[in-house]
Amino acid sequence: MKTNTGISLAIMMFLQYFIWGAWYVTLGTYMSEHIKVADIDTKIGDAYMALAIATMISPFFVGMIADRFFAAQKMMGVLHIGGAVVLYLATMVFDADVFFWVVLLYSILYMPTIALSNSIAFQHMTDPGKQFPWIRVFGTVGWIVAGFLISGMGIEKSSNTFVIAAAASVALGLFSFILPNTPPKKDTGGSAGKALGVEAFALLKDKAYLIFFIAAILICVPLSFYYGFANKFLNEIGMENAARNMSFGQFSEAIFILAIPFLFNRIGVKKMLVIGMLAWILRYVAFAYGDTGSGTWLLYAGIILHGVCYDFFFVTGYMYTEKKAGEKIKSAAQGLFTFATYGLGMVIGTKFSGYIANSYVTEGGHDWKSIWFVPAYIAIGVLIYFILFFREKKQIQSKA
Template identity: 40%
Template sequence: MEGMAMAMAQDTGIAAERPTDGWLTGRLSALMFMQFFVWGAWNVTLGLVMQTVGIGSLIGNAFSVGPIASIVGSFLLGMAAARYVAPRMLMVILHLVGGAILFALPALVTPEHGATFVWLLLGYMILYMPTVGLANTIALKSFGERTDNFPFVRAFGTLGWIAAGLIIGWAGLSASPAIFQVAAVVSVALGLYSFTLPNVAADAPRDESVLRQVLCVEAFGLMRQRSFLVFIVCATLISIPLAMYYAYASPYVGAAGIENVGGTLAIGQMSELVFMFSMPWLYRRFGVKPLLLVGMIAWALRYALFAIGDGGGGLWAVYLGVALHGVCYDFFFVAGAIYTGTIATPRGVNAQAQGMLTLFTYGVGMLLGSQIGAALYAQLPANPTIADWHAMWWYPAIAAACIALLFQFTFKNESREVAA
């Protein structure tokens, strides 16, 4: 049995069992909890807030700033975090400054200042998005070869997102600009807490120009490995329909007649938590391809459920579609982060590679998805009913199904290969 376990670990790029530091796990778990609490506090119901205050036409733009920030921030991460500045010090700076901006945002969520709100939100997200990759880098480097501990720690990020949604819903803030104030308090707390994080080293300097470092040339070189290239392409494409969920799920759930929107959407994170804890075993047992494929199929099924759900007898489809978030997210994005680590480790470019993954998924893919979603939303009435939403959801359902087919026929796991 021990030999079989070691063989499965080698097949998935995960090292065999060794003792771990429980205190370290606790510290990293707290990091992930606060990291995603900050995001979840405002991101989940922002679309509902904007529609409520009369700036629903700007929802697409507001959800485009995150992807744009991912692109800009990923390059900054490749230059700074990967080469010159310790990841934990960047976490301190980015979350403290970001918290100050969050405190200023609620006053701008009005029809008169809507455009200014979007621009300031962009500034905040340029600071926040690199911290997603930084948190992953700190956790993965702290664990060393024991990467199968990462899903357990990352599960506390899901707990943070759930806690944020439940608090926002319980406090009756789902449609209130005060969601940013809640996020601001935790952002400042995380900035201060980051002083205590493990002081993992930046990637070893290489004999290359600053321009090559800024452009993450070493990380992009990993795509010479065919399997990783296919993964990046499909991850980018699946992020297009993903963006539509983040932007329009809250007004859709509200149109279905559900009052506690924040609490309802937290069901998705609860399911995410369940699958997160099973991810190490699933990754060792099945490998990367089945997990990624199931994740993409789940996205297609979720949107199909949204396309038939309503506030009457079809309310079950709305709840089931939300509950599928665990399969949608964990099976693709968490497994994808681990897979990226196994590819990047031999080249010593973990920080760059995680930043590059963020660039393509939360950056390029979600930017396209936000703009496509905005174009589809523009075809709906000013106050769409549940019936108006149905036609819109078929587009991402069909797109996700096509991407799953593309991945099935083009991806072959070669993670044990080292890119030349």
């Protein structure tokens, strides 16, 4: 891969995830400040659900339209410029129901660009296995920089988060048109079933994979609590620079991901997934008992555990899915796993987390201890289910 190409792809990844990190982390905090309704936590859950719905829709868009008829970099440019307009419009909406549709519209524009950016990167690499992680890490850096910027400017509760995201979206939209040309694929077999990865349903005939697949959907419920309410929780209990501090979770993610291939081959998939689920339990217990006094270390522990929570379950899950699927249906299997987790699982989780948070509203804010124990109990339930029923052949667990 040429140096100039690598630099272009790194900038693309940086901006791609900077945009997402600039508005997504603080969305619940922003809504609580600017959208005045009695059941605001339910509305926050709905807003995060919009992104999950878009995740379920985007495979059809990419697989049936973008991949077949348009150069990937041009399609990405149009979507990001359109997304910038919607992000700016979000600052003018104060009705909760209208705001949901604005977030949904933006998410439908944004989510396909993740697959498009990956496609652009892969098609211009000489050795994707070695080169992609070094390019993708700039996306994590972008998310971290967004968190530090939002906190440093003191705008976590301000509509300026959307303005900054919109400006970055325009920048990436324009930059996309000078990215390396990535023409449409000649033959994608663009059926709805193939776009969604339906052919990968054959994997669910394998009992071990079916048990894992159900666990993956269920663990998205605890995940939804973190995405939707962690920033609001930290701000409400008085933590300064909450968005910046939450970026330590991305630092942790970047560090732990380096250990995944080594541990996957050493200790096997079941132990990896169990460690991931244990981390979910520990995180929410830490949040339940943490405070901005002597319990501050518990808040930081809960944030830093993000790397273990995410990498040891979801990254390991993608690796396990790839090994189970084999070369023929590998892409379809990854698409199905994403649809089930970040689509279906997050739709269930975001709706449920909003309902739970709204159930524990108090006069001074929320009974956060009771709220955080709910995802902890769910994670315990999923862990017990997984330990009891998951049985995998040793060659899959240890296979390089």
